[in-house]
Amino acid sequence: MQLAQFTRHLKPSETLAISAKAKALRAQGRDVIDFSVGEPDFNTPDNVIQAAEHAMAEGFTKYTQASGLPALRQAIADKLQRENGLHYEPDQIIVSCGAKHALYNLAMVLVDPGDEVIIPGPYWVTYPTQVEMAGGTPVIIPTTAAEGFKITGEVLRRYLAPATKGIILNSPCNPTGAVYTPDELQDLADVLCNTDLYVITDEIYEHMVYDGLRQVSIATLSPELKERCIVINGLSKSYSMTGWRLGFCAGPADVIAACGHLQSQSTSNPTAFAQIAAIEALTGPQDSVHAMAAAFVERRDFVVARLNAIDGISCPMPQGAFYTFPNINALFGRRANGRTLSNSADVIDYLLDTAGVAAVPGEAFGADDHMRLSYAASMEALRTGLDRLDQAVQQLH
Numbered sequence: 001m002q003l004a005q006f007t008r009h010l011k012p013s014e015t016l017a018i019s020a021k022a023k024a025l026r027a028q029g030r031d032v033i034d035f036s037v038g039e040p041d042f043n044t045p046d047n048v049i050q051a052a053e054h055a056m057a058e059g060f061t062k063y064t065q066a067s068g069l070p071a072l073r074q075a076i077a078d079k080l081q082r083e084n085g086l087h088y089e090p091d092q093i094i095v096s097c098g099a100k101h102a103l104y105n106l107a108m109v110l111v112d113p114g115d116e117v118i119i120p121g122p123y124w125v126t127y128p129t130q131v132e133m134a135g136g137t138p139v140i141i142p143t144t145a146a147e148g149f150k151i152t153g154e155v156l157r158r159y160l161a162p163a164t165k166g167i168i169l170n171s172p173c174n175p176t177g178a179v180y181t182p183d184e185l186q187d188l189a190d191v192l193c194n195t196d197l198y199v200i201t202d203e204i205y206e207h208m209v210y211d212g213l214r215q216v217s218i219a220t221l222s223p224e225l226k227e228r229c230i231v232i233n234g235l236s237k238s239y240s241m242t243g244w245r246l247g248f249c250a251g252p253a254d255v256i257a258a259c260g261h262l263q264s265q266s267t268s269n270p271t272a273f274a275q276i277a278a279i280e281a282l283t284g285p286q287d288s289v290h291a292m293a294a295a296f297v298e299r300r301d302f303v304v305a306r307l308n309a310i311d312g313i314s315c316p317m318p319q320g321a322f323y324t325f326p327n328i329n330a331l332f333g334r335r336a337n338g339r340t341l342s343n344s345a346d347v348i349d350y351l352l353d354t355a356g357v358a359a360v361p362g363e364a365f366g367a368d369d370h371m372r373l374s375y376a377a378s379m380e381a382l383r384t385g386l387d388r389l390d391q392a393v394q395q396l397h
Contacts, residue, residue, distance in 0.1 A: 006133060014125050014364035018348070022358035033385035035373040036358040038174060038323070040240040041381075042295075044277075045288040048239060051280035055273040064272050066264035067256075068095025068248070072275045075282045076248050084206075085220050086231065088250040094259050095278075097270050099204050099234035099247030102259075104130050106230060106249065109258040110198055111136035115165035120151045121366040122325065124174045124202075128366075136165065140366055145316045145327065149176035153187040160191075166198035169218060172205040175365045175372040176325045177318020179209055182216045189221045192228075198255075199225065202232040204247075205321040207289050210297050213319055230255060237322075238289050239281045244274045296322050299375040299382060306386040307373075310393050322376040325362070329369040334396035341396070344368045354395070355388035 018036040025032045067073070073090035080086040096102040103126065111117060113135035119127050121140045128138035141159055143149045156167075169188070171180040180188075192199055199218060206215040219229035234247030249259070269275075300318060307315040307326050312334070315326035328347055333340065336354070341347050344361035348371060351357045362370030375382060 010133070011129070015360050018358055018360050021352070025352070025356075030356060032352070032356045032358055033377070033381050033388070034358045035375075035377060035385060036360045038237075038374055038376065039242045040237065040292060040322070040376045041378055042240045042288070042292055044240050044244070045281070045284075047284050048241070048277045048281045051284075052273045052277035055276035060273050060276055062272060064269040064275060066269050067260040068093070068270060069272075069275045069279075072279050073248075075279045076250070079282050080231070080250060084203075084217050084231075086217060086226070086250070089253075092253050092256050093248055093250045094256050094263065095246065095248045095270050095275065096259075096263060097247070097267050098236065098245045099202070099232050099249075100126060101245070101263075101267065102232055102234070102247045102249040103127070103200070103202070104133075105259040105262050106200060106232075106255070107131055107134040107136070108262055109255060110134075111165060114163060116161060116163040117165055118156070118159055118167040120169070122149060122173075122175055122362070122370070123168075123366055124170060125364045127168050127170075137163075139164070142366070149173065149178040149325075150180060150184060151188070152184070153191040156188055156191050160195065160197075164195075164197060166200060167192070168200045168202065170202040172209055172215065172318075172320025174205065174321055175323050175360070175362075175370075177321045177323055179213050179215065179320040180218075181213070182221075185216055185218045186221055189218055189225055192218075193222050193225050197228065199229045200232060201229060204232065204234050204237050206233065207238045208293055208296055208322055209320045210293075210300065211319050215320070227252060235278050235281055238292075240288075240292065241277070241281065244271070244277065246270055246274055246278050296375065299377075299379060300324070302379070303373065303375045303382055303386065306390070310390050312393060312396075322374055324373050324375060325365075325367075325370050326373070327369050328362070328371050331393065331396065336392075336396045344371050347371060351389060351392055355385075355392040357385050357389050357392070 022032045022034040073093045107130040111134035115136040116139045117131045131138045209215045219226045230251030232249050235241040312330040348361045360372040
């Protein structure tokens with residue numbers, strides 16, 4: 001017997017794989033500092049936890065509507081209007097088991113075999129894989145640090161083709177921390193308005209924006225474009241609710257209805273009491289969101305300064321999310337302990353084995369000259385981990 005053909009090329013998420021390896025080493029007694037996972041180290045806010053506890057105590061542990069509670073979809077609609085200037089009716093919103101699940105639903109309902117989906121790189125590891133799972137072809141537009149890891153309308157126009165079905169935008173970006181300005185988004189919108197492409201805008205890091213910038217949704221820039229935009233977001237990052245698995249998307253009613261039909265045949269509804277907690281997160285006090293963002297600024301500044309002080313590493317200043325994406329190609333060709341580092345995967349293996357520091361190789365994001373380090377960790381962990389990283393690099397020759 002054989003597995004389905006697509007599984008023969010299916011790889012696990014590189015970020016989750018590195019994190020799992022770090023956890024396994026810890027279970028063996030190794031002292032490992034994990035900078036690989038995109039997970040805030042803060043606990044879920046108390047009021048959100050209490051809302052879930054109360055819901056469970058009241059027996060709110062049964063099925064809900066497959067697309068999410070009407071009250072939660074209304075709370076999301078209110079949030080999108082209040083914070084993002086976007087008007088959606090509740091039937092234009094679906095709640096899923098995390099933003100990753102929402103993106104998977106979209107890939108399945110929008111992409112046919114032979115379709116192309118444009119993805120600016122470096123990209124979150126899951127985007128291309130989900131396109132491929134739907135039978136489509138990811139078309140990567142490479143960018144560099146000198147370009148701010150961002151594409152322009154002129155560049156985008158060169159990649160448009162008859163087979164192009166859509167584009168995935170991510171601002172603030174995982175892994176680079178790049179944030180598109182309103183003018184930069186307008187430049188892209190001017191090109192996209194002259195197409196019939198779907199525009200998937202992943203805004204999961206919207207509250208992690210620094211240096212006086214603000215996150216803007218491309219869906220706000222043109223009423224015509226909004227009709228083809230699907231906004232992705234969730235509770236994982238802003239409210240430190242990664243394990244609760246709650247994401248959502250808002251967009252054209254027919255697209256959202258198709259996602260609902262798919263979800264009803266796959267996962268059914270997101271967890272009932274977690275949805276009640278999500279209502280509290282969106283409608284309750286937002287102090288924890290602002291406190292996390294302020295802490296990330298301090299950590300970012302510390303990490304970037306430390307990385308740039310290490311010989312062979314060059315790190316631009318990210319303006320959003322909670323990742324650094326330093327260039328490490330100057331380490332390629334160096335040796336230690338009888339091994340030569342030839343690529344980002346070699347560097348990551350060396351750092352984990354030698355220093356007990358886990359990060360993610362840039363090749364996972366389509367940029368082998370880099371690695372990704374999350375600064376969603378305590379200052380103590382950041383200091384210790386970067387000390388170890390520095391010492392490990394000094395051992396190379």
